[in-house]
Amino acid sequence: MFDDLPGFEELPDTVQQQLQAICRRRFFKAGQTIAEAGAPSDSIGIVRDGILRMQKTLYDGRQHVVGLLVDGDSFGRLFSGTMHFSVEAATDSEVYMFPLAQFEVILQNSTELDRLMLVNLVDELDRARDWMIILANTKIRKRLAGFLLMICTSFQNVDHLIIPDENAIKVRIPISRPDLAYLLGTRVESISRGLHALAADGLIEILRSDLIKIPRIDDLLDEFGEPDLFDPISLDRLMKNVRKSPD
Amino acid sequence: MFDDLPGFEELPDTVQQQLQAICRRRFFKAGQTIAEAGAPSDSIGIVRDGILRMQKTLYDGRQHVVGLLVDGDSFGRLFSGTMHFSVEAATDSEVYMFPLAQFEVILQNSTELDRLMLVNLVDELDRARDWMIILANTKIRKRLAGFLLMICTSFQNVDHLIIPDENAIKVRIPISRPDLAYLLGTRVESISRGLHALAADGLIEILRSDLIKIPRIDDLLDEFGEPDLFDPISLDRLMKNVRKSPD
DNA sequence: CGGTATTTTGAGTATCGTCAAGGCCAGTGG
């Protein structure tokens, strides 16, 4: 029923049926707003396909991205409060929406669902803190390296983001330059210069402005300097996939 | 029983008793390690008093702070996995430790406790993302302003951090300069220069290296430039407290 | 083929990082 959501396929059938009953399947075009910061959270959303941006509208009208949501990630505030951040579709997306009140009822009657939400939240919290470490680097080259590695590990399973390419990896950058600039705490010009500096040193190849080839991921790890931040298991799996499909 | 932990006092007595039964009350001196990154999480900790640092040991041996834990904040990974970050006492602290397995059993039998943990996690996730926005500022002055405002709002109720002082606020900085530097993605020298630059413009007064007076908090909000990031209710309450106790 | 938006490049300036030195404070031991 929810075979396509990581974790959800293991929920008891009854719970899956209950969720199914209140589930609204919605499609959003890239750029559409799904939830508004400041508004009371009236539903829980779970990403089925595509990539969502979690962001805050800055005072001057620009958008500041604070995270990306992909398959299985959820948003919305359980049991309380208003949204701190807006949620927008970064790509055309499909989202399962559950009315908050009804979702909470199911949650309270299913330790399995509850546990799933808890574990997801703990993971996301760790991921947010990983972002903090990437952001706290003083040099843009390092922040860019960290960003690319983050995509390679945390967003590894997301459709079309990672493309194996004869022992190398091609990575698609799923957000626009201005968004990436704000996410990494810099400006578009510096992003451009930083990427080209990495390319000049042979750490990456810029195939298109939003498509980066990483010939040797270890070099990028060296550039970042903190191998521990990235899950070695994910990296291993990634490299294994790369070697498996030499095209 | 747990009157001193925000949220816990509202749990049913039976749950409180169950928690009490497995609770180990532990004291840590400033600098002591409470949990180690990479180690399997074998207990859930909840801060009762003091301030803990959540941090990662960098490759060169330095510590990178990614967050502060205060009254009622929890750490440890429910149901799974190893700690992504180390936890250390920033000040002398008192922590309630619960063996993980037993805590999980209570959790599964109490929707109230479960709900409390969920809401806390959702809040902490928002807070981590707020940190990201503060970190993404390109200028140190702004990051410092954001840091001070963060203490004024999110850490408002923590002992001895905020001291009202005739229509102004005195803020204690609970971590050392090197830690603060890494938290804000810069170096100690820049922290020093940034604080003194803010002081030169009359936005703050440096009473001691770890004690900052904020004469007009609105000026600091202007400096940061994003008033929406900080909970206006918290700020109002803060100013009301200030005016209530004109000494 | 124009026209627009996005990305890149360039030049100048401000900011920050780096290295080195100096100041302040607390604790120690004479």
Next chain:
DNA sequence: CCACTGGCCTTGACGATACTCAAAATACCG
């Protein structure tokens, strides 16, 4: 009581980096 020590914070000078503003190049789209 005071000199000595070591840790932490501050200051200064210099070089590296990144931001700003402007213009050019490229991609995108009708």
